[in-house]
Amino acid sequence: MAAAVPQKITTFLMFEGDAEEAITYYTSLFDDAEVNDITRYGPNQPGNEGTVQRATFSIAGQRFMCIDSNMEHNFGFTPAISLYVRCQDEAEIDRLFAALSGRGTVLMPLGAYGFSTRFGWVEDRFGVSWQLDLPA
Structure with missing residues (x-):
């Protein structure tokens, strides 16, 4: 039986085309921050070519994930979180x-x-x- 992977909860941010700009901005504000990885949409993929398909970055040891949504939606971020x-x-x-x-x-x-x-x-x-x- 394979060992269970411990559950990890990560903050996930969904942007609409400016994820990479946000990542660059946030990591520039904090001393202990870095971009861990960025995967971009390529040609013939569902998102706009070059936008963020999935990325992770960290600030003070806290990991964040984000994407550029390739779907239209009628919601955004809320101050409730x-x-x-x-x-x-x-x-x-x-x-x-x-x-x-x-x-x-x-x-x-x-x-x-x-x-x-x-x-x-x-x-x-x-x-x-x-x-x-x-x-x-």
Whole structure:
């Protein structure tokens, strides 16, 4: 009997043609980030040639998967699910907030809230939501 593979849960992001741009952007924002692999659609495949069929990247040891959807759909990302980042210092939270909110939407401005002394929530230009927290 073959050994069972342990279950692994990975965040999966579905884009509509800008997955590679998002991957490049996200991995540029964090020191401990890298693109692990990218497979692109080729000629005569169901997706647009050159777009991301499947890719993985990691940020601070957390692995993400993503694709460029080749199907039309009437939904996108929602703030009900977000990426939560515990920042190391004030400079980092300020930098990430400015970068991720650029061309995006501020859902909660950087500030002190009852649950955090410095917190901000943004939806980036790709529609992905990020909660940024600086522990006391």
